[in-house]
Amino acid sequence: MKVTVNYMGQLKAAAGKGSEIIECSDDAALSDLLAAAAGQYGSSFVNIIQDETGAIRPSLIVIINDVTANKDASPSLSDGDTVTLLTAIAGG
Template identity: 40%
Template sequence: MQVTMRYFGQLRHLAGRDEDTIHLETGVTALSAIRAAMAPYGEAAALIVMDASGALRPSLMVLINDAPIDKETPPTLQSGDIITLLCAISGG
């Protein structure tokens, strides 16, 4: 199946683009899709979204089809889904 990854902030700078289209096996989770999407961009990109154990960082905001998801229970993706990634930055 095919999904679209959209990037904001640091990820957009690192990727040098607004979005990617990636191909995945049917039934994968958002976490697997994010890992696959970050792979071409090296360790710096992976470190923005994941910690050393491979879990999604608490500061990462993930939207599927424009709706923020709860990272504690990442859903299974459907073909055509759009996953948006924005890593929150400290300061307030």
């Protein structure tokens, strides 16, 4: 299946693009998509979404089809989904 991924903020800079279509297996979940995205880019991208152990950073924000996702639950994806990724930035 094909999933449209939007990169915002720091991830957009690290990926060098704002959007792309990633092909996943038909039973792919969010964690599979993140692994696929991380595999395409260098350490600057990976370090934004993963910690030293490879776990997804708590600061990652995931929006699936306009709805905030619980990333720890790694929801299943469907063909045609749009996933927006960004990281919250320190400061307030």
